[in-house]
Amino acid sequence: MPVAVKKHSLELLDKNQQSYCDLVSFFQNPDISIHVKEKKASSFLRHEIQIMNSDTVEFPSNITKIQDWIKNNNKMQCLEYQSYLERRKNGAGREYFKNIGQAFEFLVKVAPVKKADGSWLYSMVHYWNDPVFRDLIQIYVEELGLGIAKANHVCVFDDLILDLGLEHFVLDLEDEYYHQPAIQLALAYAPPEFIPEIIGFNLAYEQLPLHLLITNYELNELGIDSHYFNLHITIDNMDNGHSHLSVKAFEKIYSKFRDKNSFIDKIKIGFALNDKGLSSRQILKNLNLDALVLKILKRKAILGNLIHSHKCILNDKAVNEWLSTPESVEEFVEILIDKKWINLNQDPEQSRFWKLISHAEGKMYGVFNSTEKQIIYDWIAGDLIQRAGFKRQKIALVNKNHQDFAFSFLLNEELEQIQHQIAETGNLALKMNKLLPYLAPHSHHSETGLWCTQRFVDFLFPFLSDKK
Template structure:
């Protein structure tokens, strides 16, 4: 069972021992299984126990939150200015050694990005309560206000697809933790309201890594629009970071229970620290190890597909691929025989000539992302002198609005079901279509736009 399977609506069984706990929970919650709410509650309780004794940098008094947000934003802005000055002085990229490194990171944070905003889903039921306006605005903006070109999940999927990097191969169970948390919070908003708004407070702060990531992706020829979009909407002046602090203050009890509520807000805030963050994922990358791991995953598919014409150190290719653990030695053998010439233009390597180009003997065996991995490993020091033209951040213009496409049966069925309902009943009927699983579909985009229209009319 895979992430792609989950995205197609086929949930995994909790008894599937091939999956780790976080991935199983992720797929069950995403798949909206009948026991999803109970599973989400248990999962949240377990994760909150993990952060119960951890440190928290929130101010002691909630009234200090606005100033705290502004100070954090100012510190990030100064750190980014320092980074830009260092780059202008000739310092190398801080995060990504090469394009393969960047794609590696984009793939491993994908389970979280594929459910962007999901922690706020359960607050839609409070659409009549003005205290939730900032949080609902945040969620609806994550959904692009129903426009495919601005829907964060649609944008991220397209980013992966553009680089043929939409496979979950190589993902570990820990990469699903934050996504599972977000889905669980979205399903348990009523019971865990302080934790939801605390998590939102932490997640919506503008981090330094977002700014640096956008800058370096552009240098590597990867459209940074998903990341630049978050830079603008997460600002401390009027964006999601500001709204997050205002939500805490607006929902904080005035009398008894105030201290306990804020304590729970802090617990939800600390949930952001669980699992590997973006900078940790960046640091985990090892180019050689990833090449070996990628070829090891493909080994079983190719171990009987090669002729016996070529031998390397006395073994055929099929023999090299017959047993696990031989890939590293096989790559050394290819180098010793001159089929791979490290630190040179990959086009000079016979191995690369076999996999790149329409007439290549192994055309189609490797995805574009896998070929990028091999390319950067072969090129190594040679690639450091090559410059990739920077990419200007896009604006999603290549993503057509869903209502310009052929009629979608789910959209038509949803529209028909709303036909005779009063406005308020329509609005409540639309909420399930704004879930993590559905909102990026044509019907979900339609439902988001209709939800916004009805909410404005009824307020």
């Protein structure tokens, strides 16, 4: 790791104000020790809690009723989902995604939090020898897919983003999308005094939300692989899934605490931390293809502002001039709409701009990849896609099939080393301590991390090994 980069990461420890994206990078940095991360996690969480009002958190006053309360919430979500299905059956349109472009935008904007999926429970694995934490650890290793890439939640979501060609869009997100993952990763490295907050956060996160059910349905309807979202519907169930295990863990650990009132107060704080940052519901309400298309065009303008012909003049300026600054690109798009080069809410084939970028004979053919073209197509078509009789175009994406054909020709010395160490170590505690660093949020979805997760499961949850 470059010295300058490491120095920048460590400087975050002393900064009172830092971006959430920087915090995520800090916690995901493999070159920073757990001790240093724990110190940062503690100060960051204390600040987040200090500026938060947890008094408004909906939580059962009677702790013995928590399981019934969660079951009732679950039932209410399912009833609302049935109402949604009935509306769709009666001819109503999609309620989240008007088109594929909007679905792409949603997946991009939830990517930072999905890449931290389950991370808040990492701190629990250090208590592997204490049975009271076993339920929480089981949830964590199941989030890790028991060490199988096709079931590891981060691997599954990364594969989806790569298959759809959305990885570059994630790099261009605003800082607000990193607030919630920063909290999750801070909980991953939180010291022991934050155990109740972690339990409360987990209780909130393992609830079945309506938006998850509808998202799963509409993505599948649009022809987008919804496996990641379906995983969370099946594995988080209240009967024997993560929601059930979360309640069991809460009850066990609650019984061990002497100061019950303090414990519940901290549980509520953890529960409330779940609502910090942008939620999926908020992201869904604020989908804006206009802004996403502008981002695409501004990125292309950086490369294209010197190569257009000076013969094409629009409003007394050559195309190269219009593309010279990000601000002028936005005005240029308005001019293209005004000059009817782009006809919004109409068949894109009636737009000159679409023909230029999508037809083989078009002068801009090949400038935009298939993912970008799908977003632009849906932006131009707009509300027309919802109308009966309009046959929308689905741009064929390049299927990378990276999962099926992935193979490294480079020797994984790190994996060979840990395999040798585990084989040579007879003591279970030593084996586990060697495995734990590779179960960390930055590592568990790597080749070494997946192997270490499998061994951890074999040692601690042999009954889960059959599921692999």
